[in-house]
Amino acid sequence: MGLEQKLGNMGIVTTTLEQVVNWSRTRAMWPMLFGLACCAIEMMASQGADYDASRFGMELMRASPRQADLMIVAGRVSRKMAPVLRRLYDQMPSPKWVVSMGDCASCGGVFNNYAIVQGVDEIVPVDVYVAGCPPRPEALIHGIMTLHEKIKGETFKDWA
Amino acid sequence: MTISQLEITHDELKHLVSERAQTGETLLLNMGPQHPSTHGVLRLLLELDGEIVVNCIPDIGFLHTGIEKNMEAKTYEKAEVMTDRLDYLNTMGNNLAYCLAVEKLVDLDVPERAQAIRVIFAELQRIASHLVWLGTHALDLAAMSMFFYCLNQRERILDIMEMCAGQRMMTTYFRPGGLWRDVPAEFVPAVRAFIDSFPAEVDLYEGLLDKNPIFLDRTKGIGIYTTEEGIAWGITGPSLRGSGIAYDLRKEEPYSGYEQYDFEVCTEEAGDVYARYRVRMREFRESLKIVRQALDKLPGGAVRSNNRKFVPPPRAELGESMEAVIHHFKLWTEGFPAPKNSIYMPVESPRGELGVLLEGDGGPKPYRCHWRTPSFVNLQILPKISKGCYVADLVAIIGSIDIVLGDTDR
């Protein structure tokens, strides 16, 4: 399955640089250890023994934004937190992606009021939205795999 | 708030830091809002002399959600979904506090069966909350495997909640006047299976931590406060019981039938991080005891009050009774009115006294709903007990107070 079949017995595989780079980016995606509210607990659960996100190579949480390339916005973003979140995003090295986890981060959820930013996409560009209040751990894992699919389709033009 | 205000300005905080900070002799350091060991978005401004904390200034509000204001715009029943999201490790407990407050305000009865099931869930939630606390607290102190063991057991409890309420965390299962619906037939065997298997797990945790020299070194003799200090600072819950006073609202002011159950209020004398850890570990077993008793004498009957002025009729009645249709329509479009007065309802959450100040104005919406949250009050003592300790000890102290930032900032 996979590489061996393509390889045959020639010892050579041909592919495009785009595919190789995109493939390697999806296989070493380090999320930032950054929890805001309720969804952060489900994010922890997705790394726990029962759901085990490390099966997909997405468990290596880095506490420093300088070492991370995926920001999972797990929870509601208040007006006070918004500039902090933007600064964390700016500190992450490119290429970087954002998953908006849960209803509050995606659109404000039940909190349509003065204190909550109505969707984190007003502050940072979001790649994948995960619905749910809070989403199940499976939903988060599915969200990150959807992001992987998206990355596989990226081209040189997008990187520049 | 602009980014520049996150920078440390001496002028604004002159009265909070020592004079040595002005000359640059001590270092001002931001810890948080994004920091793995602040358990959320707590920001601490630390004044450090080398590794020693001279002053610690907590800055909260990074998760301020406007829940109190938002509840004023919803009817009593609809406002309940907000309560889950306050203290997101104690969702059933928040529902319980809110429902008890509404029931007290409008003088509504709750059937015995509903009360017993509420107690079972409140105690299961207490275990689940303590499990997350234990996992993250031990993880902060570099015991990584505890995190996996604890979250694994927490999933067992979440499965039981999902079975009854359809949601893992934000259940909104308790409603004013009882429960949303009766528990399914698998509920009792599932809970029995959990309470039979869980004591062995607690033994495992204790075996891993109680004699672990690293854990003991980092928790014993750190973050001490006496009973008097704890009471003066308004500390409640396990954080106060770790200082040697048996103050537990389940015994002091019983609600929801807690007076029928036989359990011990766990206390420790030392008042340090280790004592608070021991209190919570012992509470695992006490909670199991309560759940077992409640299961043994679980009464039958209805799970929701029959008072149609406050509780919507069952779906089946709508096809047969005109009166039921009217009640259903009135309750879901307008809601029920509450008297123009206020009550204060305290319950014992896993973190301490969770109080609801609920005020009605004669209409169907709460006029004011204030949440006296234990994390907010308990966190206040942090500057006092962290003076003179190491930064690494500060991590242990924050963990031992067991704050949830959703609870602190509301």
Next chain:
Amino acid sequence: MKAELQPVLDALQSAFGAHISEFREQAKATLAVEHIVEAARTLRDAHGFNMLAGLSAVDYWPERQPRFHAVYEFKNIAQKLRLEVRVPLDGDEPKLPTLSEVFPNANWHERELWDMFGIHVTEHPDLRRILMPADWVGHPLRKDYPLGYEEVQFSFNFKEIDQRKPRPQD
């Protein structure tokens, strides 16, 4: 209401002219604002109310006199008593003396009163906003402060709202 609470209420009534009421077996004492510090000290020292369990406020806008009620919850742990004390406050810029000398945990509660209701707590050691950002305008829990509702995007008004929605730069 518990019988042990009666002497406390009588003492508050005679010393500070408190107005006593009761609802669902919970006693409330309403005091004038100038007596609150002394009353709290008396409650703590003479009557064993050793914990300030909670402190909050209610806004009765558009009423002016009083516009606010500051609500104190005192707890006597030894005798298992609770007492609610209410302090009416007049006008749009009310003032309240600090209780942090008597109960140290009043500090954050009073900062919250300032932040959320704009009740100015006099002689407070550190009166800054606590929950909202430092440069926030207004006091959110006042009744004349809007909820801040934002229109929800559905398919029929998607484009219209999409145009004015803020967009981040990369």
